[in-house]
Amino acid sequence: MKIFKSILVSALLLFLLSACSNDSAKESNETEDKSTPGNEQTVKKERKEKAVNGNIKVEPLPTTYEELAKLPVGEHYNMEVSGDDDVENILKVFSDLPDVSGKPTKKQLDYFYRELLKRMQQDYEGPENLINRLKFEALGSPENTDSRYQFKDNLNVVFIIDASGSMAQKINGKEKMASAKDSILNFVNKLPKDAKVGIRVYGHKGTGSDADKALSCSSSELVYPISNYNEGEFQAALNKFSPSGWTPIGLALREAKNDLASFDGANNTNIVYLVSDGIDTCEDQPIEAAKDLYSSNISPIINVIGFDVDNEGQNQLREIASATEGIYGTVTNEGELQKELDNLSNLVEQWKEWLEQGKQQLDYKKVNNELDIFTYITREEVKKTNEKVKVELILYRLHNANRFNDEAYEYLNKINNEYHQWIQEEVDQFEKELKALNEASYSEAIKALEDKYISNTQ
Template sequence: MRKVFGIISLMFTITLLSACSMLPWSSSDANADTNDEEINGKAVRADAGNEAEPVAESEADAEKKSAFTDTPPATTIPDIAEVEPGSLSGENYDEELLYDALDQESFRDKSAREVYNYLLSMIGEGNRYEEYYSFFESFNPNITTEVSNTPGGMQIDGSELVIPNRNVIILLDASKSMDQEVDGATKMQLAKESIDQFLADMPQDVNVMLRVYGSKGSVDKADFRESCSNTEVAYELQPYNRGTFKDALDSFKPTGWTPLARAISDTAEQLETGENVENILYVVSDGLETCGGDPIKAAENAHSDSTKTVINIIGFDIDREAKDQLQSVAEAGGGEFETVNNSDDFLQLWEDERQRLWSAWYDWENENWSNVYDEESEKSGNLLDMKVDVDSIILDEHVRLNDAHFALDTGNRLKGEIDEKVQAMINEREEILDDYFDNLFDSYKNTLDEQGDSLRDAINEKGDEMMEKYN
């Protein structure tokens, strides 16, 4: 019996061992299937008889590893603005989600850079700064409003008012018909008196010229050529001097024909040209061109050539035919046409012109002051709006970074020296952003204020001066 029992026990053991060798978790298969190793810091699986292959890493693990980078932090605005914003930055910020994420991480073994970069990957604003960076880089703080030319032809050069050479030319008809009497005095006497009074009220920086035509020869046919071929300058182009100008007015008498076209052409040939030159011609005449010239064509040429002469016509006691011609001359010369019939009309004409100039200066001052103010206000407003917006973003980011850092610090999850370095990086980032936007904002605002004030002051000063002159 004992022998039989031994044989049965032996057979049972052999059968049991054979069955175990067929199970999937037998020792030989386990070594082949589950012998995981780490090569170069990466998880790999080694199959029996084969080279080790990497084990696939989950997206969540990859994101965690990428957040803990040891790369140097961005220290310039362009670099900061190129970084993708954090997953919980801006309007996506959620304090509970942030703290949950922090609780799931281990920071004790991380460097200061790794901790700082991780926090930025969560709540850094990154390229949300790009809009503000681009705005401040391209902002033009200069006042670009073009101040219109004044009634006296003033122009703007940068922030300074440029006074051009203003030339007022009186072209006086000295033909025989101007010797006729009106209201107890000759037309010539009335014209001379009113012209002298008008010029006496002109600004001191105006240059004046007096040219006369028809003062040579007589109305006889024998003197036609002499009278029609001559115009003369009685007062050279220069600042107005009343005594000298009166002497010039007394130096001629009305005697001959009416070479109006030649007088306009001769005058235009002598006038200055250039961007800062203004030529205004006042023609005082009592009749038609009588020398065969084309005054309309002459006026058109003078107005369109380099002198840009503006030709105003004052018709003195004229008939319908003369009025039609002289009005056409004024239109061709880009000027105005007025008629006077007696001494009162003549005086009123110059008074109206004085009032017109006063009103023109008043309108000029108000319009241009407002235009400069509007541009400065609009630019200052846009600048301030963008500054307030970016300041809010900088502040929100800094507060959130500090809160997250404080949570790690109070939880004793950072080493002492790491804690200090992270705080320094957070503070440095805020300082970089604040300094950039503060410095540009202050510089731009100062430029706007200085240029705006300078231009408005210059406009006010010149406008008030000229209105006082014509008052």
């Protein structure tokens, strides 16, 4: 198992490092103007001012995994740094870091490292997202005492779909919007006749121009009212919209509350999936809207899928999921999106079985969490290794460019190694605790996990 795990971690890391070349090219273009010869002296002056400023404040590194998981994803977390062709781009992107040439103090080097790390910050997850996923996958289990996660007489699934202009971008030659529609269509085709589904779209009017912002930010429509699946009507609803304007996530969530108003949580199991490829661009308070929907008598389970989303979008979408104790998942292509929705299909089948057996408490087998735990641990280890290696390579490139001396280079590498060793130790501890709790009954394990981790993140 350990050998397999090591191979998998290495393979995933190589995949991550090789999959970022497009992002690197984009970042190179975005930062090119900052490093033109005309600006070179200005950039050097700014670095020098940062270095000599005696009032610099060094932000402390996180001391708990909860603190680590709350840090925003870095703007260059996906940057390619491993190839020889990446050297020029690295020097451009990090040209405005503080000047630590000469004889920098320990404080100046700590500040330099923290500023570098901030830009490369990975999307670490605390165990609470895993806990919410385990709870969701055990929806309907008699052992689950949370009424939100118990099957009711009626099951309603509502998709809230981003139709902003960026959904027209293509992945593997296919428009993101087309991938989202096809994945949802595959899901609804498997629905039992008693289940209901609805689709609300947002940002589908106007364009991405400033002149159309007011129109687009006020656009959200229930294109398929919450009802049983009808193939012809559902397909017609999907054909009503295409990628267009801005991203009013807050508006869509508030309108979804109205859509579900007659489906109270006492008699309905309500599941909401928010699918977006970016941040809310309409300043309409999406976090507050999500909390309001979650705390209403509708009692929905709210899950969030970030579809090929950037670091800023990830940060906000993760916050929406966290505020509603839902699952946040990042998918990069249609296959991953379909896999995420397959979990929902399995739950629908379990609800159908529960309904057909006269709502008798079924003799569920103990939930097998081992694979979920393994996947979570492996992902965190890959993030840790990916971040550590990238920072090492960037430091190597900057050192070769004479941005700091040998002594400074040695110190920066030392704190980088120690920091990521701490992260590894935290992940190792999680693995032991999660596996031990998995040996207990499901309800006991979930309660213990919630008491230990989720309470610490409030």
